[in-house]
Amino acid sequence: MTSPLLDPVPDDDGAPFWAYAARGELRVQICAECAEPRFPPRPCCPHCRSFGSGWRRMSGRGRIWSFVVPHPPLLPGYAEAAPYNAVLVELVDAPRIRLVGNVVAAPDAPLDSVDPARLRIGAGVRAVFAPPAPGAVPLPRWLLERA
Incomplete structure (x- = not known):
């Protein structure tokens, strides 16, 4: 049975956000170089243009x-x-x-x-x-x- 409500469709960049959510954790992507948080998740940091990232628990x-x-x-x-x-x-x-x-x-x-x-x-x-x-x-x- 499908939900009548809108459900998110995880993509490759956002998949970790939803995996953490399934464990009851709120995490956001952070840049591995400058440590700036970013949301929505994306491959490149808008601040320093690094492609390195991690996930920080909020x-x-x-x-x-x-x-x-x-x-x-x-x-x-x-x-x-x-x-x-x-x-x-x-x-x-x-x-x-x-x-x-x-x-x-x-x-x-x-x-x-x-x-x-x-x-x-x-x-x-x-x-x-x-x-x-x-x-x-x-x-x-x-x-x-x-x-």
Whole structure:
């Protein structure tokens, strides 16, 4: 059975990100030469042009940099989850790195489990991973740090 929601399609550069996510770890690619984090993962560092890279584990803490509550849902698979949120989270460990996701009440909670009125720019969040369905890619989701 396929999901009615959009699932990421890992490529060669991003495959390690998803492999770590499957283990419940939030990691970002870093340059082996200048140590700058980069996301999305790519073969060449935009700062020093090195092709060397590694993966650094992040604390999972971040701040909501931006968010939206889609109205109306444009994709049919998301209609029954409305109103849900889509957030852009700036990582505390790497402030230039921003990840997209959803703020939820628990790792396996539905997309509409947090009242959108509770969301604020700058609110602290932390990454969690729900166990993925068989064959699915585990997505980072976010819990509000202060309930």
